[in-house]
Amino acid sequence: MVMVHQQVIIDEVARSLQISHSSAYQIIHDEFGSHKACARWVLRTLTAAHKRKRFKVCQHLLDRYNKEGNEFFSRIVTGDETWVHHYEAESKRQRMAWKQPGSPATNSRLSLPRER
Numbered sequence: 001m002v003m004v005h006q007q008v009i010i011d012e013v014a015r016s017l018q019i020s021h022s023s024a025y026q027i028i029h030d031e032f033g034s035h036k037a038c039a040r041w042v043l044r045t046l047t048a049a050h051k052r053k054r055f056k057v058c059q060h061l062l063d064r065y066n067k068e069g070n071e072f073f074s075r076i077v078t079g080d081e082t083w084v085h086h087y088e089a090e091s092k093r094q095r096m097a098w099k100q101p102g103s104p105a106t107n108s109r110l111s112l113p114r115e116r
Helices: 010-017 021-031 046-076
Strands: 035-037 098-099
Touching: 010 021
Parallel strands: none
Antiparallel strands: 035 098
């Protein structure tokens, strides 16, 4: 169970084997030599296409300002780049997974889902 699904919770193992929480922990930690590791989310970097698009938009805005002057600013609507995701983010505890001795290090730089 732990070898296949690394994000298994000790309580799930204890329930399925009908043993105590401490016994399940001892088996996973001491007998299998596993330990918990966690990855964290960080913002992804802009792709070359995103950078080109931003540059084109900025160039267009600058051209309009040069053409229209300060009057141009009265017609601009701004906003921030807050991302609202259509999923429920996992907690740090939910992101934790059991790691085996000698297994590769946890990737601490997970990307956010791509825009659709």
